[in-house]
Amino acid sequence: MIQIAVAAVTHKRPDMFRVLLDSFAAMARPEGAEVTFVFVENGEAPTVGEIVEAFRGQVAEEVLFDIEPRPGIPMVRNRALQIALEKGCDYMTFVDDDERVTEDWLVRMIGAVTERDLDLAGGPLVLEAAEDRIGAWPAAFLEHLQERAKKRNLQRAEGVRAGTDDAFNIYTNNWCVRLDKVRETGLRFDEALQFTGGSDTKFSRDFTAAGARTGWVPEALVYDRIPERRLQAGYHYRRARDQSTNAYVLNRKPAGQAIAQSLSRAIEGVVLMAVSPLLGRRHAAKAVYKFGYAAGRFRGILGRGSRHYDPEKAAAHREE
Known part of the structure; x- marks a missing residue:
């Protein structure tokens, strides 16, 4: 039986984090797999503990929750990664705390990773507004982002058909890694990129340079929920x-x-x-x-x- 750590990190987005956990509760589990949920909050003290406790009541699997007090995305990603490694998991996934997964997301992702013997895999984002209604200008910015995401997803799907999807960077907004390869390489997210963004891009490139097999899973969909304040x-x-x-x-x-x-x-x-x-x-x-x-x-x-x-x-x- 394979062990999968389904992970997310969060920072001051409790309502969106709750939506993500609801989608985790509703998703299908791969046959022959044992799932452990790993959540890490970036901050001095927990603020989403009650949300995590409510989620524990929704699922049968083990739910691990920890705090990373050092500010910065690579720091909190590394803490989640370390928990999965110490747990002895075979695979680990990441999605962002402002997203929601589709019902078959994990089944599709793990199925492709195991069938194709990939060390690192990513999947597409489908962009949507977080609110039911947004203004005309935010709608225009969302339309532009959706246009770019659709173009990127089509390009990568074509890469799978052509056998060239190993050339694409893999991002933690929809991500699955084989942990034995992480153990072999000792690779972690670069904490020098504390506030810049891009630590997942660098991880993907460094992992590939270390011999990791990477690929794209077009069927493993995740919805990226963008609030109106980020559509300005x-x-x-x-x-x-x-x-x-x-x-x-x-x-x-x-x-x-x-x-x-x-x-x-x-x-x-x-x-x-x-x-x-x-x-x-x-x-x-x-x-x-x-x-x-x-x-x-x-x-x-x-x-x-x-x-x-x-x-x-x-x-x-x-x-x-």
Whole structure:
């Protein structure tokens, strides 16, 4: 019987975390598998203990809950990973605390990982608004994000058909790892990337470099629930900027190439913004993304890193 740690980390998003746990309770379990749920809260003291206790009453499996007081996403991910390793699990999954899994998500993911003998696998996100109703501008930013996610998912599904899906980075928003390979490599999430974002990208690249077999599971769907406060122009710009900065830092492309990319995206942004009064808000949303991308490349060239998840600047990521 294989042992699976189904993990999530959380920080000041209790309502969304509760929705995730409800989806865990409703999901199907793979045949011949023993599931342990692993939850770690990032903070000095627990605030979601009652939510976890309520979840324990919903499921038959063991539920482990811990605190990681050091702020930072890689710190709390590493704590969850260590719990799964100490438990002796064979596989570990991650999803984010603002998501919900589909009923067959775990069955699909584990089935593909075992059938294809993968060490690390990822699956697609389907983006949706967290609220029942959102304004016209947030809807435009959501539409742009959905367009990008759909394009990315189609590209990766084609990669599976072509046998090239081992080239894709795997992110912890929908993630499964073989823990024996983690034990072999000793790899952990890079805690130097405390507030930048991108520690899962670096883990994926380092794992692949260490010989891990990676792949994509198009059928293992997770819904990413985006609140309206993260569907605003300012956040959309900062998110694109910081992701672009991280990509530059991780890829280390020549500065000349990065400058050319930045100027190209900025020009595209100007054109999109100019036509948006005629063609609609989605074009303006796309322009904001292009401007953020352009700014992020220049920040990377200048040696300025991302602070996207700095606790003092990350109010948009919290429910309070």
